[in-house]
Amino acid sequence: MISLLVVLWLVPLGGALAAWAFGPQLGRAAGWLASALAFVSFACAVVLFPQASNATGVGQTLVTWIPGYTFGLRLDALSLLWTLVITGVGGLIHVYSIGYMWTDRAAARFFAYLNFFLFAMLTLVLSDNIVGLLIGWGLVGLASYFLIGFWFERPAAVAASRKAFVINVFGDTGIMFAVFALYAATGSISYADIFARAGTLPVGVLVAVCIGLFIGAAAKSAQVPLHTWLPDAMEGPTPVSALIHAATMVTAGVYLIARFAPLYNISPTAQTIVSTVGGITMVTGAILGIAQWDIKRILAYSTMSQIGYMIMGVGVGAYQAGVLHFFTHAFFKAQLFLGAGIVIHALGDEQDVRKMGGLARRMPFAFWAMLLGTLAIIGFPFFSGSYSKDAVIYGALEAGHPLLYAAGVLTAGITAFYMFRMIFVVFFGPDRTEVPDELLAIPPPARAAHAEAHAASHAPAWLMNAPVALLMIPTVAAGWLSIGGNASPWYRYFGTMFGTSENVAGPSLPIPEFASQLIVYAVVTVGVVIAYRRYGAPAAQSGAIERLRAEALGMPRALRRAFFVDDIIAAAIVRPARALGSAIVEIVDPKVIDAGVRDVAWLAGALGLVARALQNGLVRSYALTIVFGAACFLAYFAVLGAGR
């Protein structure tokens, strides 16, 4: 059983190496191999489920570095959940990718990266110590960089991958300092030791560690203000957006905070910071989701907003709720992205929703997939998202944060609005696929500039449809695990794993949970109705082209520029850094470094000029020099002798 854990961990790495080394020979088989290995990992996790689904789980020491400092793996309830999602949803997305990348000549490289991502993510969640966590964290960022920049011939993809990497490394730095501080304060790198000594940490160290970890979590999980890489990351292939930038990688921050629950539980300051940032991200993402025209960017901002919910949930100490939202989100967001991928693929890489319309008739399968995903994400009753989202929102109230509660309810309404805006614009109304860009106010560079000949793609339709069809089940049903509150399978699964947070409020709550749910449903309904009136009603659809054009032209600048976050970062960090760089190139390099080297060379030459005068080749002058030296010696000793 112990070795099964290592198999589970290493199998994707083997797939990555095989696809990387033998890609040309494997051809399309690379995709099948990679998918099969992902499912092997998944099967291992399923076999290990009975032993691992508790707070202790199963562990294995891999390397004893110095006695007392061991690197190992541990599969417990929390990492098991992530492992199942990573390998299960990941495996489905692998299969989908075979169809999506059917005509891409570099598909083997793509699958090597995908499997490498699985390995990196498994390293992150399976590590039993903070150093392994940091390594996995860095590898995941690297895999993300590879996959965003997969189409490296597109400048936008290259820029997006670089941006994602830089922001992620900024977060890695936060974690690195947290790791240093934890090691310095506890003298150990293993989770078990650190959590056992959590109570003895000085408050300052505790808060600093929690904030350092959260900087990493915020960068990886696209929290304000480190979120700007996520919408840009949509330059990667759509399966990548589904796997990495929706289902798994971006939720690593949620994992991190849930994993470090013993530290966050005793640090209300850090919890307040985490939950507040989560709340801000939740609202910001939802508002920006309204203003997007690119179908993948709509989903990207919705991802950001939903991760805001998760972070808020784990931030207020409602770990089960936050992690449940991760769990349901992994399914319905993968579903949404894969459904969007079917649409994008069928339209020859068109991503602008203004160029779609009326697709419900042409692509009923994609329509139903997207509709189910949308109902789940907006928290429609009995769909998975409603259970998790309601639990998170109510958790904020339980923890005594009425403001975050209100923000959560409001965001649920905005989410309903922009998601149904997408549904109505893409799948209803007149077909606009042939309408010229000018009539829809689509600026030329904003269009997906890669309308390559995808017409030749003849992948079997089931390759892309089957994973989506399978995802429909958990998209609808995953939340049912939590029916019944604390007696439900979900809450029993985690048991007391997360401990209790110090800031859980007293028993007097203004409203019971079902009333809170009704409020959320009401707000969601309002959001859907507004979306229907603006985009879905027959009156709105008749003049759709003019309406969309007017909306695009009348969009407030703040929304079009995503609240200027990129501009602020550019002005505050990027441009000063560039200026510093060019100052170094123009001043420090020639005037200090080069000048220093030149001066040393000049000095050696000058000394040589002086010294060569002595080397005159005249033996008699050498003899005289020797005599002179001897005379000096004699004089010295004579004086010394006289002085004695």
Add this chain to the structure above:
Amino acid sequence: MPLDLANYVALSAVMFFIGVAGVVIRRNPLIVLMSIELMFNAANLALVAFSRAWVNNAGHIFVFLVVTVAAAEAAIGLAIVVAVFRRAKNVDLDEVAGMHG
């Protein structure tokens, strides 16, 4: 009147400085070599004198060493002089300054 140690040392010093003057002033390599021999023997004289005055035979023994080395030095020196003469048809030391920097 028996000779004092100071007499020997004085003679040795005179011989040595005659040798030094010969090396520094003369340009004929043969004379220079002879002057070097003179300096060797001045040192030898001092060694023998001190050795006898302090009843220590180390000085005597060292003189034999010096004589041997001096013979070898003279042989090499003369060989070099012959070689230089063959090349340059000239035995002026100041003309043989090919090694200047």
